[in-house]
Amino acid sequence: MEITDWYLKSFDEWLRVGPINGLITIVGLFAAVLVLGGLFALLRAGPKAAVISVVWGLREALLDVARLSPRRAWAVGLLTIKESIRRKVVIVFAVFILLLLFGAWYLDPASVDPAKLYLDTVLTATCYLVLLMVLFLSTLSLPADIRSRTLHTVVTKPVRKSEIVLGRIAGFTIVGTVLLCLMGAVSYVFVLRGLMHHHQIEPADLELAEKTWSEPWEAATPRPPLRLRTTRVHGHRHFIYIEPVAKPAAEGKVRSEYPAEGSISTEMEAGHWHSFEYRFQRGPDGRARLTCTVGREEGVFQARAPVFGTLRFKDRAGKDADRGISVGEEWTYRSYIHGGTAAAAIWTFEGITEDNYPEERYPQGLPVEMTISVFRSHKGDIEKGVLGSLSVGNPRTGETVLVSMFPAKEFAVDTQFIPRKLRDKQGRMRDLFTDLADQGRLEIWLRCEDPNQYFGVAQADLYIRAHDAPFWLNFAKGYLGIWLQMLVIAAFGVMFSTFLSGPIAMLATAATLVGGMYAEEIGRVARHELYGGGPVEAFIRMVRQQNVTSEMEPGLRTTLAQMTDTALEFFLRIVAAMLPDLGKYHFADYVAHGLNVSGDMLAKCSLSVLGFLVPLFVLGYLFLKNRELP
Amino acid sequence: MAEIVIETRNLTKVYRDFWGRQKVRALNALDLDVRRGEIFGLLGPNGSGKTTTIKLLLGLLFPTSGQAMVLGRDATDVSKNQRIGYLPEESYLYRFLNAEETLDFYGRLFNMPRQLRRQRTYDLIEQVKLGWAKRRQLKEYSKGMTRRIGLAQALINDPELLLLDEPTTGLDPIGIREMKDLILDLRKQGKTILMCSHRLDDVQDVCDRIAILHQGELKELGRVDALLKVRDVTEIHATRLSTQACEEVKQVIERHGGQVLSIGNPTATLEELFVKIIRESEAHPGRRIRADQHEADESGNGHAGDAQRTA
Numbered sequence: 022m023e024i025t026d027w028y029l030k031s032f033d034e035w036l037r038v039g040p041i042n043g044l045i046t047i048v049g050l051f052a053a054v055l056v057l058g059g060l061f062a063l064l065r066a067g068p069k070a071a072v073i074s075v076v077w078g079l080r081e082a083l084l085d086v087a088r089l090s091p092r093r094a095w096a097v098g099l100l101t102i103k104e105s106i107r108r109k110v111v112i113v114f115a116v117f118i119l120l121l122l123f124g125a126w127y128l129d130p131a132s133v134d135p136a137k138l139y140l141d142t143v144l145t146a147t148c149y150l151v152l153l154m155v156l157f158l159s160t161l162s163l164p165a166d167i168r169s170r171t172l173h174t175v176v177t178k179p180v181r182k183s184e185i186v187l188g189r190i191a192g193f194t195i196v197g198t199v200l201l202c203l204m205g206a207v208s209y210v211f212v213l214r215g216l217m218h219h220h221q222i223e224p225a226d227l228e229l230a231e232k233t234w235s236e237p238w239e240a241a242t243p244r245p246p247l248r249l250r251t252t253r254v255h256g257h258r259h260f261i262y263i264e265p266v267a268k269p270a271a272e273g274k275v276r277s278e279y280p281a282e283g284s285i286s287t288e289m290e291a292g293h294w295h296s297f298e299y300r301f302q303r304g305p306d307g308r309a310r311l312t313c314t315v316g317r318e319e320g321v322f323q324a325r326a327p328v329f330g331t332l333r334f335k336d337r338a339g340k341d342a343d344r345g346i347s348v349g350e351e352w353t354y355r356s357y358i359h360g361g362t363a364a365a366a367i368w369t370f371e372g373i374t375e376d377n378y379p380e381e382r383y384p385q386g387l388p389v390e391m392t393i394s395v396f397r398s399h400k401g402d403i404e405k406g407v408l409g410s411l412s413v414g415n416p417r418t419g420e421t422v423l424v425s426m427f428p429a430k431e432f433a434v435d436t437q438f439i440p441r442k443l444r445d446k447q448g449r450m451r452d453l454f455t456d457l458a459d460q461g462r463l464e465i466w467l468r469c470e471d472p473n474q475y476f477g478v479a480q481a482d483l484y485i486r487a488h489d490a491p492f493w494l495n496f497a498k499g500y501l502g503i504w505l506q507m508l509v510i511a512a513f514g515v516m517f518s519t520f521l522s523g524p525i526a527m528l529a530t531a532a533t534l535v536g537g538m539y540a541e542e543i544g545r546v547a548r549h550e551l552y553g554g555g556p557v558e559a560f561i562r563m564v565r566q567q568n569v570t571s572e573m574e575p576g577l578r579t580t581l582a583q584m585t586d587t588a589l590e591f592f593l594r595i596v597a598a599m600l601p602d603l604g605k606y607h608f609a610d611y612v613a614h615g616l617n618v619s620g621d622m623l624a625k626c627s628l629s630v631l632g633f634l635v636p637l638f639v640l641g642y643l644f645l646k647n648r649e650l651p
Numbered sequence: 652m653a654e655i656v657i658e659t660r661n662l663t664k665v666y667r668d669f670w671g672r673q674k675v676r677a678l679n680a681l682d683l684d685v686r687r688g689e690i691f692g693l694l695g696p697n698g699s700g701k702t703t704t705i706k707l708l709l710g711l712l713f714p715t716s717g718q719a720m721v722l723g724r725d726a727t728d729v730s731k732n733q734r735i736g737y738l739p740e741e742s743y744l745y746r747f748l749n750a751e752e753t754l755d756f757y758g759r760l761f762n763m764p765r766q767l768r769r770q771r772t773y774d775l776i777e778q779v780k781l782g783w784a785k786r787r788q789l790k791e792y793s794k795g796m797t798r799r800i801g802l803a804q805a806l807i808n809d810p811e812l813l814l815l816d817e818p819t820t821g822l823d824p825i826g827i828r829e830m831k832d833l834i835l836d837l838r839k840q841g842k843t844i845l846m847c848s849h850r851l852d853d854v855q856d857v858c859d860r861i862a863i864l865h866q867g868e869l870k871e872l873g874r875v876d877a878l879l880k881v882r883d884v885t886e887i888h889a890t891r892l893s894t895q896a897c898e899e900v901k902q903v904i905e906r907h908g909g910q911v912l913s914i915g916n917p918t919a920t921l922e923e924l925f926v927k928i929i930r931e932s933e934a935h936p937g938r939r940i941r942a943d944q945h946e947a948d949e950s951g952n953g954h955a956g957d958a959q960r961t962a
């Protein structure tokens with residue numbers, strides 16, 4: 022999964038740029054509306070009337086928005102809710118239940134990462150269903166009112182157009198919210214139940230364990246742990262190791278015994294473990310009997326709350342670099358460091374202090390998790406894995422101390438602990454918080470130690486897993502993300518439906534929805550960040566089956582194409598600025614990957630959604646206000 | 652002179668199509684004044700611009716030129732709606748609501764407190780005689796029932812000014828009579844009513860002043876009685892007059908140089924008959940008419956009053 026800047030940036034950081042860009046767009050938009058309205062009036066009634074109508078219009082608009090009565094808006098909202106209920110939106114819920122039933126059929130709890138699969142499925146299904154429902158409801162309802170003229174009777178009451186637009190948006194939001202809550206609750210149970218399972222201990226192991234436990238052990242070598250295997254459920258089994266307790270015996274030998282009872286846990290498998298309680302008892306016949314229970318699955322669903330650092334690189338000569346090298350397959354997200362050279366990826370973390378990471382909570386040290394992608398220039402030893410090293414460094418003094426050497430786990434999250442006390446090359450003990458961290462700033466260095474192999478990393482690939490948030494809360498946040506998207510779609514739907522006919526408004530909103538999903542890409546085209554040039558140039562290349570990186574042959578045609586592209590890109594940039602980037606509010610990936618959606622993230626998203634809602638509401642109001650209802 | 656409630660000056664409306672091309676000039680330079688406390692009728696054949704005028708007065712349409720003032724404010728100002736009631740041409744109501752919900756919804760739009768809303772809803776449903784169907788969704792209503800609930804919604808705020816677009820269409824004769832009575836009653840309460848219709852008898856019965864529109868142009872404007880008075884014809888109504896007496900009266904008229912146009916028993920209008928029958932049936936539910944009785948009625952002195960009319 023690629024973690025975007027959007028996830029990484031803190032609210033404060035974002036606050037410095039995001040809202041300003043948004044405001045510029047909004048102000049630009051309303052200036053355009055004003056100018057267009059003025060021009061229209063100018064053409065119809067001449068300059069003096071135009072000025073009067075613009076000024077008057079502004080005054081009216083301000084009054085209508087300022088004098089908005091929540092009670093009247095609520096009347097419209099209530100009407101909207103009733104309308105939706107009488108139009109049988111419940112069907113959407115029925116469809117959802119059906120989908121889940123089908124899902125239960127197809128979803129395989131024995132797959133590689135079942136939690137991710139289940140979460141992804143329910144969140145995506147809910148998202149699509151709810152967005153589609155809101156799309157239909159919000160775009161069809163006002164036009165139907167206008168066509169059937171029921172709106173006539175409404176607007177001849179003292180209700181303001183602003184209240185109608187607001188009431189509509191609110192009504193659809195409430196309907197969607199209720200549905201979303203229902204779906205969320207059902208999904209939660211569905212996911213939990215879907216992955217719930219119980220293991221037994223293999224009968225053969227049980228017998229063997231009973232036998233082994235009774236046997237005494239006195240030898241020079243320590244006794245191996247007692248191993249039990251669970252039965253295979255959902256395509257996996259767990260191992261359980263009961264560690265012996267050693268007591269010194271005569272002649273330098275050790276006497277080892279397994280504890281008669283204990284409460285331990287199984288090994289991790291398929292992303293989770295189980296608690297395990299056991300007890301050995303000797304029966305009257307002298308034979309040992311083992312009674313044990315394997316508990317419920319644990320750790321299936323997580324919400325890791327990572328603390329991210331900033332990333333910089335050293336190139337192979339050990340000089341500072343902004344990026345690593347590109348190995349050609351992935352072109353932006355990860356960059357690579359060359360193995361066996363001075364190249365390194367360096368993360369700088371803040372707030373690494375004893376206070377933030379007290380010993381009681383972090384007995385093993387600073388928990389670091391990383392996902393490293395490996396690019397092999399030669400096969401090497403596939404079994405062993407490519408060797409890497411982790412060091413910590415003091416950003417002020419430049420001192421670094423090696424923490425560990427490890428074979429990189431590809432495609433999986435690797436957890437390492439950085440101990441509090443570290444021994445440096447000279448054999449001195451160094452304290453993590455006082456010697457290595459500089460006022461809470463600490464560097465973590467990653468190197469690839471195998472010559473001619475490469476490690477690929479991105480900023481989010483290594484983080485401190487400071488704590489975990491409750492999973493249910495993160496799950497709810499996933500739904501909150503869908504809720505935010507729904508809000509945006511409802512507002513767009515209502516806005517379009519104030520001046521377009523039902524089907525057209527629906528098309529426009531659907532286009533916004535799809536555009537919103539690809540807002541990122543559209544932005545990239547507009548900013549000329551893709552290979553192959555702008556839209557026209559890319560089209561020419563496509564028709565001519567030309568390579569995307571080769572130069573276009575110079576000439577009038579190319580110049581023309583590129584000029585058109587510049588114009589198109591300008592236009593696209595405006596479009597991209599106005600499209601809601603729905604992907605930003607789609608937390609499903611994070612929830613499915615067990616990453617906590619932070620409060621900062623919610624704050625950013627809520628504010629940016631608000632940045633859409635307010636202008637959409639005002640636009641919808643303006644359109645409705647200035648249209649006739651024949 | 653009474654205060655002017657509705658005022659239009661040079662009010663013109665041209666319907667345009669999407670491209671701004673002129674389609675219809677629905678209303679041309681209309682000048683109207685409606686005074687407080689009167690019933691004003693807008694008359695005209697289909698497509699003469701009556702509905703257009705009302706929509707302009709309500710601010711649903713914007714005038715192409717000219718001005719419309721309602722209750723001293725511009726027609727597009729929402730705050731005037733506080734004191735207005737509007738009954739559309741057809742009752743444009745939410746078909747998924749029932750009668751109570753409908754009135755409650757419109758009451759909310761007036762920011763009415765809940766208690767008052769309940770009270771008004773109850774009273775109005777009684778007034779328009781829909782108590783028996785108040786829990787049914789409007790989509791199950793007949794045309795006349797919809798019309799009635801439409802009227803109730805127009806009265807929800809106890810408006811000073813009512814704009815009624817063809818208030819009697821779709822109603823049964825009883826409904827028509829009730830509607831007319833109601834309109835007269837409202838005037839008694841000091842309300843102003845602007846209604847449009849092409850049913851002349853309705854207009855004649857209730858309106859104080861009328862305007863006749865044709866193809867968007869104002870053709871006639873004035874008091875109904877003055878407009879309808881046939882100045883060179885005299886009407887005498889008398890009762891218990893023998894044939895001989897009639898003959899004498901005729902002679903007297905001729906002696907004075909007048910000309911008798913007709914003498915005979917007047918017939919009631921079908922409307923009067925219908926209303927009478929239904930009223931009777933309501934008073935004595937369950938009574939049916941028998942064929943023989945029917946015949947007897949026909950041969951004997953029927954329902955026609957015993958008045959004689961001389962002109």
Ligand SMILES: Nc1ncnc2c1ncn2[C@@H]1O[C@H](COP(=O)(O)OP(=O)(O)OP(=O)(O)O)[C@@H](O)[C@H]1O
Binds near residue numbers: 674697698740849
């Ligand atoms: N929405 C519209 N678009 C175009 N023309 C319209 C529209 N509404 C009305 N007209 C035209 O305006 C003229 C006046 O229509 P209006 O509805 O005011 O007539 P009316 O007097 O109410 O007739 P009726 O007695 O049939 O209700 C007609 O020629 C009609 O075709």
Ligand SMILES: [Mg+2]
Binds near residue numbers: 701702703740816
């Ligand atoms: Mg009409």
